[in-house]
Amino acid sequence: RHPKLIQLYAVCTTEEPIYIITELMKNGSLLDYLQKDKGTSLRISDQIEMSAQVASGMAYLESQNYIHRDLAA
Numbered sequence: 001r002h003p004k005l006i007q008l009y010a011v012c013t014t015e016e017p018i019y020i021i022t023e024l025m026k027n028g029s030l031l032d033y034l035q036k037d038k039g040t041s042l043r044i045s046d047q048i049e050m051s052a053q054v055a056s057g058m059a060y061l062e063s064q065n066y067i068h069r070d071l072a073a
Contacts, residue, residue: 002060
């Protein structure tokens, strides 16, 4: 486990739509966070910190021989 990655429990692909079951994010998703104050800008220091956290999580996945095929998602 990595502190910046949520736990993936299951993926249901038998029919559309596809469902992805993850652990609960008590503060909501990143998308929720970014959309809560539309029209405002994140401070550059926050953008750098968020980018570093994403890079850390992706480096961990790579070290475990996993590939995240849709980072934009």
